[in-house]
Structure formats: structure tokens, C-alpha cells
Amino acid sequence: MKIPFYARYRTKQDREDLISCLDGSLATDGFYTQKVLRQISHIYPGSPATLTSSCSVALESALVLGGIKPGDEVILPSYNFPSAANGVLRAGGTPVFCDIDPDTQNISLSSAAAKITARTRAMIPVHYAGVACEMDALLKLAEEARLLVIEDAAQAIGSSYGGKPLGTLGDFGCVSFHYTKNISCGEGGLLIAGNEKACEDARCYRVHGTNRDAFFRGECDRYTWVMQGSSTAPSELCAALLSAQLPFLEQITRIRARRLSDYLTALKPLEQAGYARLMVIPDKAVPNGHIFYLRFASKALRQRVCDLLLAHGVEAKTHYVPLHLSPMGRKLGYGPGDCPESSACFDTLLRLPIHTELEAGQVWQIGEIITKGCVS
Numbered sequence: 001m002k003i004p005f006y007a008r009y010r011t012k013q014d015r016e017d018l019i020s021c022l023d024g025s026l027a028t029d030g031f032y033t034q035k036v037l038r039q040i041s042h043i044y045p046g047s048p049a050t051l052t053s054s055c056s057v058a059l060e061s062a063l064v065l066g067g068i069k070p071g072d073e074v075i076l077p078s079y080n081f082p083s084a085a086n087g088v089l090r091a092g093g094t095p096v097f098c099d100i101d102p103d104t105q106n107i108s109l110s111s112a113a114a115k116i117t118a119r120t121r122a123m124i125p126v127h128y129a130g131v132a133c134e135m136d137a138l139l140k141l142a143e144e145a146r147l148l149v150i151e152d153a154a155q156a157i158g159s160s161y162g163g164k165p166l167g168t169l170g171d172f173g174c175v176s177f178h179y180t181k182n183i184s185c186g187e188g189g190l191l192i193a194g195n196e197k198a199c200e201d202a203r204c205y206r207v208h209g210t211n212r213d214a215f216f217r218g219e220c221d222r223y224t225w226v227m228q229g230s231s232t233a234p235s236e237l238c239a240a241l242l243s244a245q246l247p248f249l250e251q252i253t254r255i256r257a258r259r260l261s262d263y264l265t266a267l268k269p270l271e272q273a274g275y276a277r278l279m280v281i282p283d284k285a286v287p288n289g290h291i292f293y294l295r296f297a298s299k300a301l302r303q304r305v306c307d308l309l310l311a312h313g314v315e316a317k318t319h320y321v322p323l324h325l326s327p328m329g330r331k332l333g334y335g336p337g338d339c340p341e342s343s344a345c346f347d348t349l350l351r352l353p354i355h356t357e358l359e360a361g362q363v364w365q366i367g368e369i370i371t372k373g374c375v376s
């Protein structure tokens with residue numbers, strides 16, 4: 001048996017669109033970028049959005065556009081990729097790490113609330129594994145404390161909360177099309193803005209802070225520098241690949257979500273026997289099957305199961321080094337005692353293969369191997 005951890009969704013259209021893109025000039029924001037924006041408008045109806053070269057730069061620009069300045073504090077979970085924290089530092093702000101909830105590995109609202117000070121300006125919740133944070137309570141907390149909410153929806157295309165796509169509930173939402181994500185073009189991202197004015201600023205930011213977009217819409221005679229910006233638009237080649245993937249979003253999400261529920265069924269007895277905790281899907285959350293993970297009862301048990309899976313050709317992976325334990329986190333003044341649930345997650349979480357090529361029968365086989373590892 002050989003079951004890879006990732007398998008990029010491939011279509012015949014990938015090749016055709018890429019080749020016909022090569023016949024064009026590759027000018028930024030050409031035919032394929034425009035096509036992707038139309039496709040995106042159906043996935044995120046009513047939410048203005050602009051394409052970026054990664055989710056990381058979408059987070060960076062959201063922080064600048066959201067007005068984060070030196071001295072401002074931004075709260076984000078420690079069990080996380082470094083992107084959002086890098087964005088806060090780039091804006092001159094201070095990232096403040098809070099802990100996670102052991103059911104979802106998403107931001108713990110009690111931990112976040114305890115970190116709010118007079119200098120806190122924003123919160124960056126991550127929808128880990130494509131499972132929504134408790135957004136009703138989170139948005140209420142943010143409103144009471146007057147905090148900007150930037151959703152790190154990097155893993156969350158195709159997921160929703162209360163019927164709304166993730167990335168559209170906060171002031172900004174950032175999505176990733178990195179090669180490991182459900183929809184991918186190698187590297188790419190999406191910045192969703194809460195209103196048209198913020199999106200127009202985001203459109204300027206991504207083309208060197210110029211009003212190039214308005215110029216191409218015929219709204220001015222020439223384009224010029226209007227605000228602080230950067231060069232964060234994706235290449236047309238990436239947009240061509242993305243335009244070939246997006247029509248398959250529903251299909252990809254359906255298959256992955258089915259494998260997620262297959263895993264939950266197959267592994268339920270292990271949870272009942274106390275070997276591991278399964279991921280919890282909150283009431284209003286509809287997940288996209290981006291990640292399937294377990295949290296084992298101990299680090300040693302995780303190691304045993306992981307080794308056994310690898311011996312059977314099943315690629316399983318742990319995940320983040322919590323930011324508060326990382327060398328950079330140490331430089332920011334954090335240490336081992338800071339976010340205990342994130343540290344425990346670092347020691348016990350194991351991700352299993354999930355993608356469109358994984359079959360239901362393989363999920364059951366993987367379940368049997370894990371069971372053998374637990375009871376041995």
C-alpha cells in the first residue's frame with residue numbers, strides 16, 4: 001500500500017488553459033485573472049475580493065489596510081503557520097499569541113479575551129482544517145472590544161459557517177491556493193474585503209499602491225501612486241491554472257468532506273476506548289475536508305501509530321510547532337509555559353491523508369492500522 005499525504009487535483013483543463021495563456025502577453029490582470037474574479041464572485045457572492053500571489057501577502061495587506069501601526073497588538077492563536085504573525089510584524093505591530101480549543105484546535109475565545117489590552121486592535125482567527133471558528137461568539141467579542149477581525153481562511157475554501165462562506169464573516173478574509181490546499185495553482189491567494197471601499201484599497205495596494213485598476217476601468221486618464229502598496233498580484237499563468245480548478249470546487253469539496261466523515265465513523269471506537277480524540281465540527285460549521293487529524297492520548301502513542309502507518313506506506317504528518325515555542329516566538333518573549341493546549345496539540349496531533357484520490361476503503365484500512373497501533 002502507498003497512500004500519499006497530498007494529491008493535487010488534476011484536470012485536463014489545467015494543461016489547455018496554461019498553454020493558451022502562453023499565447024498571450026502574460027500582462028498582469030489579463031483574461032485569466034478576470035475570469036477567476038468572475039468565478040470567485042459566485043463562490044463568495046456579495047463579497048468584493050481581489051487575487052493575490054499568496055495568502056500570506058493577503059494577510060499582510062489586510063493588516064496594512066486595516067490600519068495596524070507600531071504599538072498595536074494583534075491577537076492570534078499560537079498553534080498556527082507563521083504567516084499572520086509575519087504580517088503583524090511587517091505592519092509594525094506586536095503579535096500576541098493566545099491558546100486554542102482542544103475540540104477544534106481553533107482560537108480559544110477565553111484565552112483571546114484574557115489577552116485583550118488597551119492596545120489591542122485586531123484578531124486573526126484561523127479556521128484550522130477548514131473547520132469554522134465559533135464565529136458568532138468571536139464576532140461579539142470583537143465588537144465589544146472594537147477589534148478588527150481578519151479571518152485566516154487559508155485552508156477554508158468551500159467551508160461555511162451558518163451558510164456563509166468562511167472569509168466573508170470578518171472585516172477581511174484571506175484564502176490560499178498553495179499547492180497543499182483544496183484548490184491550488186502552486187502559489188496564490190485571495191483577499192476578501194468586508195466592503196467595496198476596503199476592496200478598492202486592496203486593489204490599489206496589490207499593484208504598487210497605484211490606481212491602475214481604476215485606470216483600466218476607464219475611470220481616470222493615467223494611473224499614479226495613490227497609497228502605500230506592494231506588488232502582490234499573481235501571474236496570469238497562476239490565474240490560468242486557478243481558472244481550470246475552480247469549476248471543480250463543489251466536486252472536490254464533496255469528495256473530501258465525505259472522506260472526513262468516513263474517518264470520523266471509522267475511528268469513533270478508538271475515541272470511545274480513550275486512545276484518541278476526534279476533531280469536533282461545531283454546530284453551524286460545514287467543513288471542506290481540508291485536513292483530517294486525531295489527537296492521541298500521549299506523544300508516545302502518536303509516535304507508535306505514526307511509525308506503523310509509515311511502515312504500511314501511509315503518509316501521516318504532525319503539524320505546527322506552536323509559535324510560542326518557535327525560535328522566533330522565544331525572541332518575542334514567549335516560553336514553554338505560555339499556551340499549554342497548543343503545546344499539548346504539538347505533541348499529540350497527527351494528520352492523515354485526505355484528498356480526492358483517497359478511497360473510502362482506504363480510510364477503513366488506515367483505521368485498522370491505527371487500531372492495531374493503539375491496542376498493541
Ligand SMILES: *Cc1c(COP(=O)(O)O)cnc(C)c1O
Nearest residue numbers: 054055056081083154176177178
Ligand atoms: C497555507 C496557510 C497559510 C499560507 O498560505 P500561502 O498561500 O502559502 O501564503 C497561512 N495560514 C494558514 C493557516 C495556512 O494553512
